[in-house]
Amino acid sequence: MKKLDCSGLACPKPVIMTKKELEAMESGELEVIVDNDAAKENVSKLIKSMGLNYEVFEKEKLFHIIIKKDKLGCECYIEQNSERPVILVGSDKFGLGDDKLGAALMKSYLYALTEAEIKPKTMLFVNGGVKLVIEGSEVLESIKTLEEMGVEIFACGTCLDFYNIKDKLSVGSITNMYTIVEKMNSASNTIKL
Amino acid sequence: MKEYCLITFESVNFAMQAESVLKNEGIYHQVIPTPREITLSCGLSIRFNVDNVEKIKTFVDNKKINIKKIYIVKGSGVDKSIEVLK
Numbered sequence: 001m002k003k004l005d006c007s008g009l010a011c012p013k014p015v016i017m018t019k020k021e022l023e024a025m026e027s028g029e030l031e032v033i034v035d036n037d038a039a040k041e042n043v044s045k046l047i048k049s050m051g052l053n054y055e056v057f058e059k060e061k062l063f064h065i066i067i068k069k070d071k072l073g074c075e076c077y078i079e080q081n082s083e084r085p086v087i088l089v090g091s092d093k094f095g096l097g098d099d100k101l102g103a104a105l106m107k108s109y110l111y112a113l114t115e116a117e118i119k120p121k122t123m124l125f126v127n128g129g130v131k132l133v134i135e136g137s138e139v140l141e142s143i144k145t146l147e148e149m150g151v152e153i154f155a156c157g158t159c160l161d162f163y164n165i166k167d168k169l170s171v172g173s174i175t176n177m178y179t180i181v182e183k184m185n186s187a188s189n190t191i192k193l
Numbered sequence: 194m195k196e197y198c199l200i201t202f203e204s205v206n207f208a209m210q211a212e213s214v215l216k217n218e219g220i221y222h223q224v225i226p227t228p229r230e231i232t233l234s235c236g237l238s239i240r241f242n243v244d245n246v247e248k249i250k251t252f253v254d255n256k257k258i259n260i261k262k263i264y265i266v267k268g269s270g271v272d273k274s275i276e277v278l279k
Binding site for chain 2 (some may be wrong): 099101104105109111112115141142163186
């Protein structure tokens, strides 16, 4: 059995290392060793989210987590995928209030999203939100990064048409309301910005 | 390894002012949330390329922009190191 000694490591390192190891492993058992309660809890949460079975025992103040991965792993991956949120971006500003602040916060939000561990499954840009995915948008780079990382980017065609910027779309693809409804209804969690 | 500079500010208003100065000067930059390693509050910082650090320092000296500190950030995620430059 493979061993991963994470004792002495600060969070979230044990979680990241366990995740990498489990993803690289086709099947078999992995023993993860951590030295504190928080790391034990966080690693356990990760294993549960991946749909795998595990056991924990304590020995000489260390927690030993034994994880079993069988070849059914791929099904769990789909399940994990569907838990990623769908994000509806309805404006080019983040939050209501001052527009300048809203624009700055949107830049900050999209940048932070590129660094987040859990990425959204889909991002839907509607109404004023479509201004973020066109030529000259100041957040184009963050949105392109998200797309490269596997996030589906959709812009509402009616909206691009309304603002007369259909030819300026620079990231993602054009979609219609039927797809928007489907994406939102099949998501376990939709976040509206 | 990824390496970039970061300016932090005393207030969000200074961050937004600095952003418009950099935009007018045509200096590539990104508005990003201040990394948790620097402060836990929901602050805004401006990220820019290391090559532009001298230009930025001139803006600071000429009071074109009003900053708190300049940092250099190396790496990303958990293996990030942050040092104060100014």
